[in-house]
Amino acid sequence: MEKEKEQNTYAQPTETKTEEIVSEENQAETMKQEEKAEEAEKAENEKDELTAAYEKIAELEGKLAETENRLLRLHADFENFRRRMRLELEAAEKYRAQSLVTDILPALDNFERALKIEVEDEKAKSLLQGMEMVYRSLMEALKKEGVEVIEAVGKPFDPHVHQAVMQVEDSNYEPNTVVEELQKGYKLKDRVIRPSMVKVNQ
Secondary structure: OHHHHHHHHHHHHHHHHHHHHHHHHHHHHHHHHHHHHHHHHHHHHHHHHHHHHHHHHHHHHHHHHHHHHHHHHHHHHHHHHHHHHHHHHHHHHHOOOHHHHHHHHHHHHHHHHHHOOOOOOHHHHHHHHHHHHHHHHHHHHHHHOOEEEOOOOOOEOOOOOEEEEEEEOOOOOOOOEEEEEEEOOEEEOOEEEEOEEEEEEO
């Protein structure tokens, strides 16, 4: 009996020691699992942060591209505006005399009608000569500004420079040819100020 007690006494520390080893192993395993879980959680967080960073980069790149497109459109609009302004200024300079020429044309018509009058009186002839000098001076001044008389009689009818008010039959002219000018037409450089009023052969 005493031997059995002694054996039991010796066996208890061994069992306790084994339990402690198992407990330590369990704790170590638990710690390893916790560390793995922490590492997995950390990796997941880093992945989420990286994904968020990529999304932010993509968002910023989109905004940058949108801003660049807006700037390009603004630049194009500004260049178009500058071109329009330049063309308008050039046109204003080129046709600066248009308003004055338009106002003078009725006076030229009156001069031409007066100069067609046949007179016998010397005083009247002298007056007409003076009027003709004034008329020529006006025409020279207008010519310097780029005003030209539109050619009409004998020319093919051109709706851009001629205004047909009558049609006639005349064997001396080709069809669709201007046979008579009723009122002179004028151009300022390449712009028609007033078309010629004409009769056109059918």
